[in-house]
Amino acid sequence: xxxxxxxxxxxxxxxxxxxxxxxxxxxxxxxxxxxxxxxxxxxxxxxxxxxxxxxxxxxxxxxxxxxxxxxxxxxxxxxxxxxxxxxxxxxxxxxxxxxxxxxxxxxxxxxxxxxxxxxxxxxxxxxxxxxxxxxxxxxxxxxxxxxxxxxxxxxxxxxxxxxxxxxxxxxxxxxxxxxxxxxxxxxxxxxxxxxxxxxxxxxxxxxxxxxxxxxxxxxxxxxxx
Amino acid sequence: xxxxxxxxxxxxxxxxxxxxxxxxxxxxxxxxxxxxxxxxxxxxxxxxxxxxxxxxxxxxxxxxxxxxxxxxxxxxxxxxxxxxxxxxxxxxxxxxxxxxxxxxxxxxxxxxxxxxxxxxxxxxxxxxxxxxxxxxxxxxxxxxxxxxxxxxxxxxxxxxxxxxxxxxxxxxxxxxxxxxxxxxxxxxxxxxxxxxxxxxxxxxxxxxxxxxxxxxxxxxxxxxxxxxxxxxxxxxxxxxxxxxxxxxxxxxxxxxxxxxxxxxxxxxxxxxxxxxxxxxxxxxxxxxxxxxxxxxxxxxxxxxxxxxxxxxxxxxxxxxxxxxxxxxxxxxxxxxxxxxxxxxxxxxxxxxxxxxxxxxxxxxxxxxxxxxxxxx
Numbered sequence: 001x002x003x004x005x006x007x008x009x010x011x012x013x014x015x016x017x018x019x020x021x022x023x024x025x026x027x028x029x030x031x032x033x034x035x036x037x038x039x040x041x042x043x044x045x046x047x048x049x050x051x052x053x054x055x056x057x058x059x060x061x062x063x064x065x066x067x068x069x070x071x072x073x074x075x076x077x078x079x080x081x082x083x084x085x086x087x088x089x090x091x092x093x094x095x096x097x098x099x100x101x102x103x104x105x106x107x108x109x110x111x112x113x114x115x116x117x118x119x120x121x122x123x124x125x126x127x128x129x130x131x132x133x134x135x136x137x138x139x140x141x142x143x144x145x146x147x148x149x150x151x152x153x154x155x156x157x158x159x160x161x162x163x164x165x166x167x168x169x170x171x172x173x174x175x176x177x178x179x180x181x182x183x184x185x186x187x188x189x190x191x192x193x194x195x196x197x198x199x200x201x202x203x204x205x206x207x208x209x210x211x212x213x214x215x216x217x218x219x220x221x222x223x224x225x
Numbered sequence: 226x227x228x229x230x231x232x233x234x235x236x237x238x239x240x241x242x243x244x245x246x247x248x249x250x251x252x253x254x255x256x257x258x259x260x261x262x263x264x265x266x267x268x269x270x271x272x273x274x275x276x277x278x279x280x281x282x283x284x285x286x287x288x289x290x291x292x293x294x295x296x297x298x299x300x301x302x303x304x305x306x307x308x309x310x311x312x313x314x315x316x317x318x319x320x321x322x323x324x325x326x327x328x329x330x331x332x333x334x335x336x337x338x339x340x341x342x343x344x345x346x347x348x349x350x351x352x353x354x355x356x357x358x359x360x361x362x363x364x365x366x367x368x369x370x371x372x373x374x375x376x377x378x379x380x381x382x383x384x385x386x387x388x389x390x391x392x393x394x395x396x397x398x399x400x401x402x403x404x405x406x407x408x409x410x411x412x413x414x415x416x417x418x419x420x421x422x423x424x425x426x427x428x429x430x431x432x433x434x435x436x437x438x439x440x441x442x443x444x445x446x447x448x449x450x451x452x453x454x455x456x457x458x459x460x461x462x463x464x465x466x467x468x469x470x471x472x473x474x475x476x477x478x479x480x481x482x483x484x485x486x487x488x489x490x491x492x493x494x495x496x497x498x499x500x501x502x503x504x505x506x507x508x509x510x511x512x513x514x515x516x517x518x519x520x521x522x523x524x525x526x527x528x529x530x531x532x533x534x535x536x537x538x539x540x541x542x543x544x545x546x547x548x549x550x551x552x553x554x555x556x557x558x559x560x561x562x563x564x565x566x567x568x569x570x571x572x573x574x575x576x577x578x579x580x581x582x583x584x585x586x587x588x589x590x591x592x593x594x595x596x597x598x599x600x601x
């Protein structure tokens with residue numbers, strides 16, 4: 001359960017280019033559900049996901065993560081929570097070029113101090129879950145769009161997070177790959193993961209797997225569906 | 226063990242990371258290695274040759290008395306021993322016969338010495354390895370010498386010397402007193418110089434003063450003065466090489482600074498991704514530390530090993546004209562390996578540490594960005 005209490009986020013505060021991205025959002029997000037944040041570009045979806053995922057701090061307001069207040073924690077603790085609780089799938093996938101798919105998947109776990117071989121085994125198992133273990137040793141730039149997407153999802157899962165955050169995951173995918181993505185989301189939901197997606201793609205928010213849609217406009221919750 | 230595993234994982238990623246920019250990193254390592262190679266070659270050479278000199282002089286007498294005529298070294302009358310031996314606190318002075326002989330065939334100067342205990346007879350010689358190499362002369366061969374009056378004197382090689390230090394033995398010929406005097410035309414009343422052993426080191430200065438009072442036409446050279454000359458000559462030569470090479474060193478510093486301190490847009494984006502997927506600022510800095518350390522330690526070790534082979538196995542062939550240009554050293558010689566750990570660690574701190582720090586600082590600046598930058 002994630003609870004946001006009157007979250008506000010202002011960029012460049014006090015400067016002429018001051019910009020208010022989130023203007024007092026309060027909401028509760030249920031565990032083990034798929035929640036989609038829907039809204040036009042610039043509405044504040046991505047900023048809200050960054051705040052929920054402990055990537056950035058709100059200017060004001062509080063975030064409760066399983067009844068624990070996390071907004072005021074120092075960076076070190078916040079990073080610890082982020083890597084244990086959240087798995088991120090980015091719009092551009094943001095894989096690191098020049099290294100193998102396997103290394104990309106293992107990367108989030110490297111600073112955790114886990115022994116190399118058990119970690120490698122888990123990464124291979126995760127890749128196998130998405131039928132791409134045969135591409136483990138390929139460099140990521142050699143992979144197709146669908147394979148890249150699945151590597152990015154495998155990377156988000158390597159630390160066994162309870163929450164998956166996906167920012168516009170289908171923005172660069174064709175219809176077939178977008179359907180494939182939603183199938184994977186359905187599978188992860190089946191495993192008990194909480195999934196938060198920011199998207200304005202009808203293929204995502206009209207999908208049967210989605211439990212709840214939150215409309216965001218001008219940094220505020222417009223309506224709940 | 227998770228701390229070690231964390232470092233192992235980070236090093237693993239660092240190595241993959243370095244391999245991605247193979248060309249650039251290999252070029253950097255090559256230039257870096259070259260700089261370490263030049264500096265450590267000079268360092269090894271000057272240190273080893275000074276050490277060699279101290280070995281040579283270990284058993285040398287505390288002082289040498291030479292006669293000086295018009296400011297130049299001249300033959301000394303052997304009768305000078307009579308008065309010098311009367312000075313208290315010294316052993317019996319010894320008359321030495323030695324000189325240089327230019328061999329036009331090999332184009333080299335040899336050092337001829339009459340040892341006190343020459344074990345062969347008249348007409349025999351023992352030669353150093355360097356002479357044996359250059360003249361292809363071995364035990365049993367005849368070696369001709371041109372005497373001062375143009376007469377040809379044939380001497381038989383009885384032995385090729387191989388003592389612990391080739392620096393002195395390389396161009397050395399041990400010869401009998403009579404043959405030496407025949408070649409150079411020196412009469413029985415004269416010697417090249419006199420050696421004096423002193424029992425108490427503290428009395429050296431007093432004895433020097435007494436000798437020059439008795440014979441004002443002499444100069445006394447002490448063992449310490451010879452050691453100091455070696456130091457000065459080779460420090461000076463090493464300094465010249467370093468000055469000449471300082472251009473290369475400066476170019477490297479500029480190159481390394483540019484490579485290490487400036488992060489490309491791609492590298493900055495990667496740091497953003499690492500932060501977004503859960504790396505802390507300290508993890509990124511640690512990874513960059515390993516990157517700098519791998520490059521600089523690899524280059525340092527490669528440079529040191531190459532310099533070791535260059536100086537001790539290849540006779541410093543690249544710097545030979547500057548470092549070895551000295552008549553006594555004319556024949557080829559190989560140095561006995563000596564390494565001063567203090568000098569090696571100084572070089573380590575002057576190369577590896579600044580480079581590694583230069584790598585960390587820009588990464589630290591990039592690593593403090595918000596992890597959400599990759600989402601914008």
